[in-house]
Amino acid sequence: MKTAIYGYGNLGKGVEAACLQNPDIELTGVFTRRNPESITTRTGVPVYAASDIAAHAADIDVLIICGGSATDLPEMTPALAKSFCVVDSFDHHAKIPEHFANVDAAAKEGGNLALISCGWDPGLFSLNRLLASSVLPEGKDYTFWGRGVSQGHSDAVRRIEGVLDARQYTIPVEEAMEAARSGKNAELSTRQKHTRYCYVVAEEGADRERITREIVTMPDYFADYDTTVEFISMEEMQANHSGLPHGGVVIRNGCTGIEREHREVIEFSLTLDSNPEFTSSVLVAYARAVYRMHQRGRCGCLTIFDVAPADISPMTPEEIRRTML
Amino acid sequence: MKTAIYGYGNLGKGVEAACLQNPDIELTGVFTRRNPESITTRTGVPVYAASDIAAHAADIDVLIICGGSATDLPEMTPALAKSFCVVDSFDHHAKIPEHFANVDAAAKEGGNLALISCGWDPGLFSLNRLLASSVLPEGKDYTFWGRGVSQGHSDAVRRIEGVLDARQYTIPVEEAMEAARSGKNAELSTRQKHTRYCYVVAEEGADRERITREIVTMPDYFADYDTTVEFISMEEMQANHSGLPHGGVVIRNGCTGIEREHREVIEFSLTLDSNPEFTSSVLVAYARAVYRMHQRGRCGCLTIFDVAPADISPMTPEEIRRTML
Numbered sequence: 001m002k003t004a005i006y007g008y009g010n011l012g013k014g015v016e017a018a019c020l021q022n023p024d025i026e027l028t029g030v031f032t033r034r035n036p037e038s039i040t041t042r043t044g045v046p047v048y049a050a051s052d053i054a055a056h057a058a059d060i061d062v063l064i065i066c067g068g069s070a071t072d073l074p075e076m077t078p079a080l081a082k083s084f085c086v087v088d089s090f091d092h093h094a095k096i097p098e099h100f101a102n103v104d105a106a107a108k109e110g111g112n113l114a115l116i117s118c119g120w121d122p123g124l125f126s127l128n129r130l131l132a133s134s135v136l137p138e139g140k141d142y143t144f145w146g147r148g149v150s151q152g153h154s155d156a157v158r159r160i161e162g163v164l165d166a167r168q169y170t171i172p173v174e175e176a177m178e179a180a181r182s183g184k185n186a187e188l189s190t191r192q193k194h195t196r197y198c199y200v201v202a203e204e205g206a207d208r209e210r211i212t213r214e215i216v217t218m219p220d221y222f223a224d225y226d227t228t229v230e231f232i233s234m235e236e237m238q239a240n241h242s243g244l245p246h247g248g249v250v251i252r253n254g255c256t257g258i259e260r261e262h263r264e265v266i267e268f269s270l271t272l273d274s275n276p277e278f279t280s281s282v283l284v285a286y287a288r289a290v291y292r293m294h295q296r297g298r299c300g301c302l303t304i305f306d307v308a309p310a311d312i313s314p315m316t317p318e319e320i321r322r323t324m325l
Numbered sequence: 326m327k328t329a330i331y332g333y334g335n336l337g338k339g340v341e342a343a344c345l346q347n348p349d350i351e352l353t354g355v356f357t358r359r360n361p362e363s364i365t366t367r368t369g370v371p372v373y374a375a376s377d378i379a380a381h382a383a384d385i386d387v388l389i390i391c392g393g394s395a396t397d398l399p400e401m402t403p404a405l406a407k408s409f410c411v412v413d414s415f416d417h418h419a420k421i422p423e424h425f426a427n428v429d430a431a432a433k434e435g436g437n438l439a440l441i442s443c444g445w446d447p448g449l450f451s452l453n454r455l456l457a458s459s460v461l462p463e464g465k466d467y468t469f470w471g472r473g474v475s476q477g478h479s480d481a482v483r484r485i486e487g488v489l490d491a492r493q494y495t496i497p498v499e500e501a502m503e504a505a506r507s508g509k510n511a512e513l514s515t516r517q518k519h520t521r522y523c524y525v526v527a528e529e530g531a532d533r534e535r536i537t538r539e540i541v542t543m544p545d546y547f548a549d550y551d552t553t554v555e556f557i558s559m560e561e562m563q564a565n566h567s568g569l570p571h572g573g574v575v576i577r578n579g580c581t582g583i584e585r586e587h588r589e590v591i592e593f594s595l596t597l598d599s600n601p602e603f604t605s606s607v608l609v610a611y612a613r614a615v616y617r618m619h620q621r622g623r624c625g626c627l628t629i630f631d632v633a634p635a636d637i638s639p640m641t642p643e644e645i646r647r648t649m650l
Contacts, residue, residue: 017583021462042583126650134610134637137346258342258367262598273587285459310630312459325451
C-alpha cells in the first residue's frame with residue numbers, strides 16, 4: 001500500500017520513521033503548506049505543496065494527516081476525506097462527536113474511509129478502557145498520564161511575560177495509582193491523581209515570583225493541581241529537557257462472582273521515550289487497517305473501536321493464529 | 326440476546342455469575358452431560374440434559390461451551406457449531422490451527438458463527454501481543470504468567486503416589502520482568518522467567534524425598550524450572566489454597582525513530598482473584614460480539630483478532646465515542 005504524510009512536524013517525522021519499519025507500506029510523499037523547497041526529509045522522500053495533492057492521488061492509498069487538533073484537523077480532515085482515505089490523531093476529546101460527524105459525511109461523499117482520533121489517548125488507551133469495562137462491567141476506570149511532557153501546558157507557560165522557554169511534566173501520584181489498583185473503588189480528585197512540574201527559563205531580571213504565581217494559579221491548566229516551578233538556565237533546558245517522553249496507565253478494577261467476592265485488575269501502560277514517534281507508529285499500523293477495510297468496501301468514519309485487531313497486523317490471519325494466539 | 330451454558334464446572338459457574346452483570350444478556354439454561362437433577366444452579370437457572378439441547382434452540386442465540394481443552398472442546402465445539410453460534414476457550418496453543426479449521430467448517434455448514442480460544446491467554450494476552458507487535462514492529466515480546474495456580478501442574482502432582490492433594494503456583498521472576506522492561510532485548514530462558522512452587526499434602530508415612538524428587542524431575546512440567554516443594558497439612562491447604570488466583574503480564578519492548586534511538590514499552594497485565602471467573606467474563610463479553618456479527622451475516626470461525634472492540638460493549642457506538650475515546 002502507498003501512503004503519504006500531510007504536515008511535516010514532529011508527528012509527520014515520526015510517520016516517516018515508522019514507515020521504515022513496515023516494509024509493506026511505501027511512503028510516496030510529504031505534503032506541506034510551507035514552501036516545499038524549504039524542507040528536506042530525513043529519508044529523502046519527496047516534498048510537495050499541499051495545494052498540489054490532487055495531482056498525486058494515484059500514489060496515495062491512505063493519507064496520514066499530521067496537523068494539530070486545535071485548528072488544523074477540524075478543517076483538514078473533512079476536506080481531505082472527500083478525496084482520500086485518511087487517518088488523523090484528533091485529540092480534543094469533547095469535540096470528537098462533532099469531528100466524527102463532519103468526517104463521516106465527507107468520507108461517504110467521496111466513497112472513502114477515514115479513521116479519526118488514533119494514537120494512544122485517544123487511541124490505545126481508549127481501546128483498553130473499552131475492553132476492560134466490557135469484560136468487567138461492575139468496576140471502575142482510572143487513567144493516569146505521565147511522567148511526561150505536556151506540550152499544551154508547556155506552551156501555556158511560554159506565553160507568560162518574562163518566560164523564554166518552559167517544559168511542563170505531568171507526574172502521576174504513586175499513592176493514587178496504588179489506590180486505584182487496590183480495589184477500594186477510591187474516588188480520586190484531579191489534584192490527588194497528578195502533580196505538575198514546570199522547568200522555566202526566565203528573562204534576565206524577570207520577576208520570578210510573579211511568573212510562579214501566574215503559573216500555579218492559571219485556570220484549567222494549573223489551578224486544580226499541585227504545581228512546582230523550577231527556574232533553570234537555557235543550557236540546562238537544552239541539555240536535559242529536549243526530549244518528548246510520555247506514557248501513562250489505564251487501570252480497571254472490577255469484581256466477579258455471584259457475591260461480587262473476587263477482585264480483578266486489568267492494567268495497560270505505556271512508557272515512551274518519544275510521544276510523537278509512538279503516536280505515529282500507531283497511526284501507521286491503523287493506516288494499514290483503513291486500506292484493507294476500504295478494499296473490502298467500507299466507507300465513512302471509523303474510530304479505533306471499529307477496527308478488528310487482525311487488520312493492523314502485516315501478518316496473514318493464519319500466521320497470527322499460529323504465532324500470537 | 327439469549328445465551329446458554331454447556332458444561333457446569335468452574336468456567337460454567339463463572340459464566341452464570343458474569344451474566345448477572347450484563348443486563349442485555351439473558352441466561353436461559355445450563356446443559357450438562359451429568360444427570361440434570363444432580364445439579365442446582367446458583368442463580369436458579371434451569372438445568373437440562375446435554376442430549377436435549379436441540380429442543381431448546383429457540384432460546385439460544387449464542388452457546389458458551391465450558392468444557393476442557395484436552396478432550397472435550399476438540400469434539401464438542403465443532404459438533405455444536407453445526408447447530409448453534411458458539412464461543413469456547415480452547416487453550417491448547419499448538420492445536421489451535423487444527424481446531425480452527427474444524428470449527429470453521431462446521432459453523433459454515435450450519436450457517437453459524439463461532440469464536441474459539443477466547444479468555445485471557447489465549448485471549449486478551451494474545452490481543453495485546455498482536456496490537457503491540459503491530460505498533461512496534463521492531464521489538465521483542467515477553468509473556469509472564471502468575472503469580473497463580475496452574476491447574477494442569479497441580480493435577481500432575483496429584484497423580485504422584487502418596488500425594489493426597491497439591492496446589493502449584495507459577496511465579497514470574499521479578500529480575501526477568503525488569504530485564505524485559507529495560508529494553509536490553511534480553512533473551513530469557515524458561516528457567517529464568519518463572520519459578521514453580523508446590524504445596525503438597527502427603528499421605529501419612531509417605532516418602533517425602535521421593536515425592537519431591539518425582540516432582541522436580543518431571544519432564545515438561547517441572548524439569549526445566551526451579552521448583553520448590555513444601556509439605557503442608559490438609560487443613561492448611563483448605564484454609565489458604567482453595568482459591569484460583571492467576572494473572573500475568575505481556576511486555577513489548579520496541580524502538581522508534583530514524584536511528585531506532587527511542588525506546589517504547591507497552592505493558593498489559595492482569596491480577597486476578599479468580600482465573601475461571603475472569604475467563605468467563607471475557608467469554609460473555611465476546612458472546613455479545615458473536616451475536617451481533619452473526620446478525621450482520623457473518624458465518625464461520627473467528628478468534629479475538631477478528632472482533633472489532635465496539636462489538637463487545639453493551640453501549641452504542643455513539644456512547645462509546647462520547648465516553649471512552
